Amino acid sequence: MSRKDRMSGNEAVAYAIRQVNPDVMPAFPITPSTEIPQMVSTYIANGEMDTEFIPVESEHSSMSATVGAEAAGARSMTATSSCGLAFMWEELLVAASNRLPLVLALVNRTLSGPININCDHSDSMGARDTGWIQIYAENNQEAYDNFIQAFPIAEDPRVHLPVMVCQDGFITSHAVENILLEEDADVREFVGEYHPEEFLLNPGKPVAVGPYAVSDYSMEAKFNQEQAMIRSKEVILEIAEKFRSRFNRGFGLFEEYRTEDADYILLIMGSAAGTSKQAADELREAGIKAGVLKLRVFRPFPAEEIANALKGCKAVAIMDRCESYNGHGGPLASEVMAALYTSKVYIPAISYIYGLAGRDFTVETAKDIYKELSDVADKGKQIKQHTYVGLRTREER
Numbered sequence: 001m002s003r004k005d006r007m008s009g010n011e012a013v014a015y016a017i018r019q020v021n022p023d024v025m026p027a028f029p030i031t032p033s034t035e036i037p038q039m040v041s042t043y044i045a046n047g048e049m050d051t052e053f054i055p056v057e058s059e060h061s062s063m064s065a066t067v068g069a070e071a072a073g074a075r076s077m078t079a080t081s082s083c084g085l086a087f088m089w090e091e092l093l094v095a096a097s098n099r100l101p102l103v104l105a106l107v108n109r110t111l112s113g114p115i116n117i118n119c120d121h122s123d124s125m126g127a128r129d130t131g132w133i134q135i136y137a138e139n140n141q142e143a144y145d146n147f148i149q150a151f152p153i154a155e156d157p158r159v160h161l162p163v164m165v166c167q168d169g170f171i172t173s174h175a176v177e178n179i180l181l182e183e184d185a186d187v188r189e190f191v192g193e194y195h196p197e198e199f200l201l202n203p204g205k206p207v208a209v210g211p212y213a214v215s216d217y218s219m220e221a222k223f224n225q226e227q228a229m230i231r232s233k234e235v236i237l238e239i240a241e242k243f244r245s246r247f248n249r250g251f252g253l254f255e256e257y258r259t260e261d262a263d264y265i266l267l268i269m270g271s272a273a274g275t276s277k278q279a280a281d282e283l284r285e286a287g288i289k290a291g292v293l294k295l296r297v298f299r300p301f302p303a304e305e306i307a308n309a310l311k312g313c314k315a316v317a318i319m320d321r322c323e324s325y326n327g328h329g330g331p332l333a334s335e336v337m338a339a340l341y342t343s344k345v346y347i348p349a350i351s352y353i354y355g356l357a358g359r360d361f362t363v364e365t366a367k368d369i370y371k372e373l374s375d376v377a378d379k380g381k382q383i384k385q386h387t388y389v390g391l392r393t394r395e396e397r
Contacts, residue, residue: 009172012144014039019187023074026054026065030084032169033107059084063091073199082109096131101154109169118358125322262291264373268319279366307343314377315348354389
């Protein structure tokens with residue numbers, strides 16, 4: 001039975017880690033994810049879990065040790081943020097290409113420079129093509145729930161890919177919210193035990209992990225990896241439904257909030273979805289049909305599903321908390337627009353960049369964006385693509 005508590009997002013993830021009780025957790029501190037390994041190490045010191053905690057000398061070492069432990073047959077995970085993820089870059093691709101079902105708790109923080117410790121999605125979006133499944137949380141509850149679902153997704157025989165569980169730095173990681181926690185036994189039963197078929201320390205069946213692949217084989221390995229990513233979509237949906245049936249909450253690839261008859265939709269990821277929902281609610285009271293499509297799963301990218309969810313609206317704003325430096329939009333906008341075109345859904349779609357390095361995104365700002373969508377759809381107004389939201393004017397700088 002669920003019980004009520006109050007926790008920060010970092011506390012919630014650490015609590016979920018205690019309940020899952022992985023075999024190995026290497027970690028190196030970096031703001032704003034430092035509390036996660038700190039709390040887990042405290043649980044271990046207090047005898048509340050028996051995970052092997054490995055303090056390492058860097059984030060690169062952290063992921064290297066996680067990869068090694070997972071390859072040896074241990075259920076393994078780590079946590080990091082921002083530059084720590086960037087320092088892991090090489091090992092991210094090793095983990096995915098070796099088909100290791102490990103889990104990373106990522107607390108999103110902007111990448112340098114200039115140096116900043118606040119939230120945006122430049123770290124995880126920079127790693128979007130490393131072969132990892134990526135799941136995003138709006139609030140502390142979802143951060144907790146997503147982590148519990150991560151290992152069953154990663155370890156499914158149809159998948160065997162690493163999972164990145166993302167939450168917004170400080171906004172959720174350090175803010176305290178009401179939360180529903182599950183009983184330890186229920187969580188462990190849901191997650192199950194890990195019994196890998198192939199692993200390095202199996203004396204009866206020695207295997208090689210990460211060997212050199214000549215050109216005759218490497219491309220097939222990449223194709224198989226991509227097929228696993230495609231298959232992971234159905235597994236994510238199955239695990240989400242199983243979680244919903246067991247604990248009465250959650251959703252699959254994305255959440256559709258008041259979109260069934262919406263004329264104008266904001267498509268967004270992470271904590272700012274809550275702000276967008278509040279704006280949509282207030283506009284609905286004024287008779288304006290506003291809705292929010294909150295993307296939970298960015299990898300695998302649910303292209304057809306998003307296009308189908310948007311096809312009935314008049315216009316959509318695609319909100320990126322990250323800059324792609326391509327001159328025409330953020331990474332989410334690029335993929336959503338491609339999905340709409342491929343599915344022959346021809347609606348106005350506007351790319352917005354918001355919240356970089358922790359810049360505020362308010363209800364009034366969201367309302368202004370809905371107003372612009374209305375002007376585009378109903379009055380034919382031309383709105384500049386790749387618009388920065390909340391950018392200070394030259395006089396204010």
